Amino acid sequence: MDTEIKVTYRNPTEDDAKNIVDFYNLVGGETTYLSFEENEYPLNVKEVKELIINTNHQINSTILLALINGKIIGIGTVSSGNKVKSKHCGELGIVVTEKFQSIGIGKEIIYQLLTWAKSNGVTTKIQLDTRVDNKKAVKLYKKFGFKIEGKLENTTIIEGKYYDLYVMGLML
Template identity: 45%
Template sequence: MKKSHLKDNHEVMIKEATKENAQQMIEFYNIVGGETDFLSFGKNEFNRNIEEYKEFIESTRQEHNSTILLAILQEEIIGIASINSSQKQRMKHVGTLGIVVSEEHIGQGIGRKLMEQLIHWASSNGITKKISLVTREDNNHAIELYEKLGFEKEGMLKKDSFINGSYYNTFVMALFL
């Protein structure tokens, strides 16, 4: 667990997710899905069975090349960031990063803090050599942060998502450790 401060000086705890956080995580994802079109799911589309999700969280905790971090402000999740990796020998060096911050807390520095902690964790786990992520081509705020942290664009997936009647391209980005 790590204490950190937002730009507005509120204290945030960053900690690894446990199965006890499962219900709150599902609820968070279902809310933030309605706050932005930059996620792969919309409002109330993060449909997970609570027991299966608890198992997923616990199995992720057991993997040496995967982790889920929570940013918590006054006992409320305000951000979730993860690196999930294959357990297959040929692919276990690549971690796929996902991050979401609640709309109310965007611009307060929590995304950067979560990313920095994930990068530090990946650099020191002895397995991860590449962190990969995908983001919509027009998600300029996120792309700017990723590039500041050393990520580079590897390619583009054309018409990769369809939202409100429009197709969007997706950048594939990576950080080599």
């Protein structure tokens, strides 16, 4: 990685809510690999504030921001429910803004999320889904030991073309 670039990683506070919404709305337009388009992020600032508060109270969910000079350039999340039978499963989400991709930030976010998950005392499985043609993401997940557990066919449509999703999972 370029030694000039200093990336910091931390959990958000309520004050980050607007920047998080702006970031997701921006990256939604940078890539077709996210489930939402530009300005289509489903939560507003108030809802993200509530999400941050709730997440901070949950043992088995987390949000991790990657920042350069205080500006969000990547976000990783692990989201889990509270049901007895499934609270051990966390759903992983990740995005790094285009300008700072392919310099190791995604790998560091996943490493930190998995390290956190292994030590929270509840999470024993991480799962995610990713487009089959998202070669970079699939390679990244496999590098951490994720296995392809199945394929959901034709679950995404872009300009009339259907795409399949891999369901991937990792036992911790």
